[in-house]
Amino acid sequence: MTVRPAWLLPKGQTREDTRLAPVGTWAPDGEIRTRDGVVPGGQPFAATGVAAMQLQIGVGRAAVQGTTAQGAYPIAVDAPETLNFTDGNAQFARIDSVILRVYDGLFDESEQPLARVEIVEGEATATPTAPTLPPCSLRLWDVTVPAGASAGVGGIDWGSALADRRRYTTAVGGIIPTGWGLSFAGAYDGQYRDADGVLERWNATDATWETYRAPEPPVETITGGLSVASGWSLSSFDARRRAGVVQFLGMFARTGATLPANPNIGDTLVATLPAGWRPIVLLEALCSNGYGFGAAAVGGDGKITIRSWAGGNNVSGIEKDTNVRISAAFVQ
Incomplete structure (x- = not known):
């Protein structure tokens, strides 16, 4: 198994599952919700074009939050996953999203416990936008598929088609690394994040991120x-x-x-x-x-x-x- 969910399988969880999945790497997103995201370290879930219409997603670890009742699922991908994109629309471009998705038959209609790296295909329009994600999933990359793209005519230009959508999470008290998007609220007073090289602290009273300034030393x-x-x-x-x-x-x-x-x-x-x-x-x-x-x-x-x-x-x-x-x- 290359995608390892911990505390998902009704039985048969291995010691490797438990070691590899990031159990305990939780930044809160509320009283009992977890900030989902990629666990930093190296280049988790790196995207590499391997063929005209094929993309390889590298190894990495993440937490995927379901509903509040579901909790958060720790995920580890311990071998690269190769994804196949369908040909482009004849007239318009579209944006597909590469995601981590958790299926849990206790909370959805999948009738199976499973975690996958998969593609959510967007709608081909004159002004394409990224698709809405299914429940219990985490966006990793957006891929622009040009009109008429196929393996026979050159496929996808991976140098320009990829948009990094990885957002990061960390342990309670840790500094959340810079990732895609800064328009998220903090969860508790005194939480810290790296905002493009600037350390910010969450002010819960004013509900805003503030640039952190070290206390002035005594005179x-x-x-x-x-x-x-x-x-x-x-x-x-x-x-x-x-x-x-x-x-x-x-x-x-x-x-x-x-x-x-x-x-x-x-x-x-x-x-x-x-x-x-x-x-x-x-x-x-x-x-x-x-x-x-x-x-x-x-x-x-x-x-x-x-x-x-x-x-x-x-x-x-x-x-x-x-x-x-x-x-x-x-x-x-």
Whole structure:
């Protein structure tokens, strides 16, 4: 047997049936209904044209939901299935659907327990549409059969005729992979799906899928912990870190002799940042006293140094009792 239904046969279910069918891979679609779909992994139920009017469906696993009373049927196809399409209509194209279908004599008129990969033939019209599916079935592929198509005149162009209609399912709590169609509702608050590469979360209160955004990390702050160099005093210091980005602003008062700018001051050490609040590599910082301004540097060792200074108010350097603001922002 290549199509293996689990918990369908009245007797004779084999261990292989139970191992291969995806028992337990259920995403809810209501209180006691299951979201039907293909179980992801590799290329389940891949479609390959093997002849002018023949299509091969590869191996795969899926869940097919019947009525609420029936429940969901786990299915495994463990060997490729070859399907034969009937010739095209003389005048119009049509769309046929390749489906997984479950027959259960306890709930339908088939009088048999059976699962099959089969074709549902569409209607040939000027504007063909995919056919309505029978109960307890799952659409895998739509195939456009051109007018007049037959094995004798080239058959179906498999490169353009196939439309992927596989939708996917996963276990409770799993992220439903991207598949055909995104216009389905979630089943519970906090369910996730991959919407063409965007992670979405189901908001049950508003009955809508919302783009998931990770919670903002907490903001860390410090107002001290620096080691201040000789010739300077600390007036104030504030630093904050969020998501690995550090910003700081320090106000330092010059207590030593005037630092002349000729034009450079020459790597004058002001203070050292505490461990854990230092950049990975050397970076530039800004410094100013409201009149003059200059360039500072912050090293990976945390040392804050003033390198150059352009005086203002006729002052060509940093005089004693001058307050200098130094600020920087960097990613750790």
